[in-house]
Structures are given as C-alpha cells and as structure tokens.
C-alpha cells in the first residue's frame with residue numbers, strides 16, 4: 464500500500480512518516496498542499512493522509528482535487544481540536560476518515576490497516592469476478608478450415624449487435640459459439656440468458672420470454688420479469704428456435720423489429736436492448752417450405768449465419784479436440800495424453816453425436832484407464848466395430864433425424880442386408896443365402912416380402 468503524507472509541521476511529518484514506514488507501507492511525504500498535489504498527479508497512491516490546515520492550498524482543497532481526479536484513493540484528514548465541523552464537511556465530500564490532533568500513531572496505523580483490509584477485499588472481489596467470468600467462457604477448439612472460418616466470423620461480428628443464427632447438428636458446439644459471441648463482445652459484463660424453445664410449452668414460452676403481470680392468468684400471483692428483460696444490456700440465446708410455435712414467431716418478430724416488449728397481461732411497453740443469438744439443428748429453409756417457420760422471421764434471424772459442419776466433415780479437428788478433452792478431464796488422474804493409435808481409430812469413426820460424443824468417449828476412457836496415457840484398450844467397442852466394418856448398413860446420422868420404430872428399423876436393415884448379400888454373391892441366390900446363413904427357400908420368401916423379386920430375377924439369370 465502506498466501512502467502520500469502532507470503535513471507542514473516538520474516534527475509531526477517526520478515522526479508520522481517513520482511510524483508508517485515501520486509498518487511496511489511505502490510513504491512519500493510533502494510539506495505543502497501544492498507539493499502534495501504535484502506528487503499525486505505523478506504517482507498512484509492508495510491513501511492520502513493530509514493535514515486540514517495548510518498554508519495556501521488547504522487539506523480540504525487537496526481532498527476535492529483527489530476526489531475529482533481519482534475515485535479509488537482514500538483520504539484521511541488530520542484536524543486540530545476545534546475544526547471538527549470542517550472535518551464532518553470533509554466526510555461529506557468523500558474523505559474516508561479524520562483524526563483529531565493530538566492522536567497516537569496507533570490510531571493512524573489502525574485506520575490504515577482497515578483501509579488495507581478493505582483494499583484486499585476489493586482486489587479479491589475483482590479477481591474472483593474475473594475468475595468466474597473466465598470459467599464461463601467456453602473455448603471452441605479446432606484448426607480445420609471450417610473451424611477457422613467460424614472463428615473469423617465470430618471475431619468480426621462479436622462486437623456488433625447483429626442477430627446471429629447458428630446451425631449445426633446436435634453436439635457440434637452451437638452453444639459454445641453462442642457463449643463465445645457473448646463473452647467476447649462489449650456486452651460481456653451483462654447477462655447471457657439462454658432460452659430452450661424446445662423445452663417449453665407454448666403458453667409457458669410467452670411468459671418466460673416476455674414476463675407477465677400479476678393476475679394475467681391463473682397462477683400468475685405476482686409480476687414476473689421475462690428473459691428478454693433479464694437479458695437487458697446483454698445477450699439472449701434462443702436455442703432450438705425452429706421449435707418455436709407459429710404464434711410465438713409472430714410475437715418474436717415484432718419484438719425484434721420494435722425493440723420493446725409487453726409483459727403478458729400488461730399494457731406497459733418496455734424498451735429492451737438485447738443482442739439475439741439463435742441456434743437450430745434443422746435447416747430452417749426446409750421448415751419454411753413446409754409452412755412451419757415464418758419466412759420474415761427467418762430473414763430477421765439469419766442476418767449473420769454460422770454453419771457448424773458435423774465432426775465427420777472436419778475430421779482434422781479430432782486430434783486437437785481429443786487432446787483438449789484429455790487435458791480437461793484427465794487432471795484428477797494425471798492423465799495428459801492419448802496414444803496416436805487411439806487417435807487414428809477415432810479419426811476413422813463418424814461421430815454421429817459429434818463433439819459431445821467425442822468428449823463423452825474421452826471421459827469414459829479416462830475413467831477406465833489404469834495408466835497415465837489412454838489408448839486403444841480403453842476405446843469403446845462400437846468405435847472399433849464401425850471403423851473395421853466395410854459396409855455400414857446403418858446410417859446413424861439418418862437415424863438421428865428420422866427416428867423409426869424398431870420393427871420398421873429391423874425391416875429396413877434386413878432389406879438392405881439382402882441387397883448387400885445379393886450383390887456380394889454376384890447375384891447368385893445360393894451363395895447369397897450361404898452368406899447370410901439362411902436356407903435358399905427362406906431367402907426367396909424374404910425377397911418376396913421386400914418386393915425384391917426383380918433383383919432376384921437378375922440373380923436367377925446370372926445363375927444360369
């Protein structure tokens with residue numbers, strides 16, 4: 464802690480300076496107010512200890528100048544008996560404390576100690592705030608051309624207020640990007656509020672987004688702020704925006720155009736300053752075609768489009784991501800690396816669950832590992848299986864988006880398997896049946912079932 468001492472009386476100045484220095488504080492002492500202010504302009508001080516009565520420039524003027532130039536510096540005034548009124552006046556202007564002469568050195572040192580403790584708390588508070596903030600920032604790892612392009616867009620638009628629409632399959636990192644957009648923008652010290660449009664029913668969504676007034680509906684027992692209001696000054700992240708019901712889409716469009724909201728059941732118009740970032744797993748243009756998404760809203764949202772390709776289309780990112788997750792999850796077990804063989808197998812796999820699946824696999828491998836490095840041994844079986852399979856009948860990506868009941872799925876699989884066997888056997892029915900481990904008659908009835916007789920014909924001809 465650094466202290467500026469201003470005292471015109473020499474003995475007082477010297478003894479105080481010594482006492483302060485003995486306590487381990489840095490101290491600069493001056494004889495006049497002018498000299499003191501000169502020092503104050505040149506250097507940073509945590510505390511100014513000044514006599515009230517000084518020739519020419521008084522302690523009061525010193526205090527005023529300090530308050531005008533720097534709001535963090537603490538000022539302690541030393542006053543003679545009988546000038547207490549002006550000391551009280553000084554507190555009003557913003558002095559931290561005053562000491563009435565004569566006072567013991569301990570009195571001053573105690574006041575300084577209190578300030579020191581307070582400063583430490585302030586520092587700690589700043590540090591913790593920074594720490595919390597940096598723990599909120601997620602990093603988007605990747606060095607593929609696609610990832611680089613995404614970084615570039617984020618960097619360019621983060622500080623603007625343009626609406627961003629992020630599109631990508633599940634687990635590709637849409638939320639990571641939304642997060643990055645907020646925490647690298649000028650709005651980073653304001654709230655980042657997420658709304659899962661898919662998780663909320665239509666009626667709930669409206670009151671969640673815009674709030675409601677008491678009595679607006681049964682259960683609205685008091686006024687409630689909506690997420691738009693809570694996000695004021697910051698960013699709102701509308702996740703799965705494609706799931707928003709049509710009626711809400713109209714309302715959202717109006718809010719984006721007018722930049723103001725009305726709480727459900729309320730009549731007051733509330734202006735809002737919110738940056739909107741949206742995410743969708745599906746192609747919104749497709750939804751427009753089928754009439755379940757408004758075209759006008761789409762253009763409002765899609766000012767800056769960011770497309771995150773699935774991991775299988777940017778496999779160059781796999782090694783870097785894998786290493787990142789090993790470092791992230793391996794700390795407790797002191798696992799810091801992954802074998803090149805494991806990376807190799809991972810790079811051949813298609814990752815239908817994208818980066819989320821990769822992260823989960825690494826976490827599991829770390830949990831299973833008995834060594835300081837994770838490798839092939841810990842890889843889940845299905846990863847080995849897919850990479851060693853020559854023909855992948857199951858299109859996992861397709862399945863993700865077009866879920867079918869098990870019987871339909873099995874039929875589809877069986878049909879594909881039959882086609883594959885036919886081709887593999889060079890359209891020889893007997894060989895195809897052998898390949899599948901079934902009787903030829905069974906094969907024939909299955910071909911009939913799946914209307915594959917024409918393929919069978921081809922087969923019969925080639926058999927002749």
Ligand SMILES: Nc1ncnc2c1ncn2[C@@H]1O[C@H](COP(=O)(O)OP(=O)(O)OP(=O)(O)O)[C@@H](O)[C@H]1O
Nearest residue numbers: 602603604605632633634635636637638639818819
């Ligand atoms: N490029 C990346 N770098 C680091 N971590 C990533 C990256 N992409 C995704 N992740 C991690 O993968 C997980 C899934 O990411 P995120 O939640 O952002 O995906 P999403 O696209 O929003 O998925 P969903 O559509 O299912 O909500 C998170 O744990 C996230 O930290």
Ligand SMILES: [Mg+2]
Nearest residue numbers: 637638702742
């Ligand atoms: Mg998400």
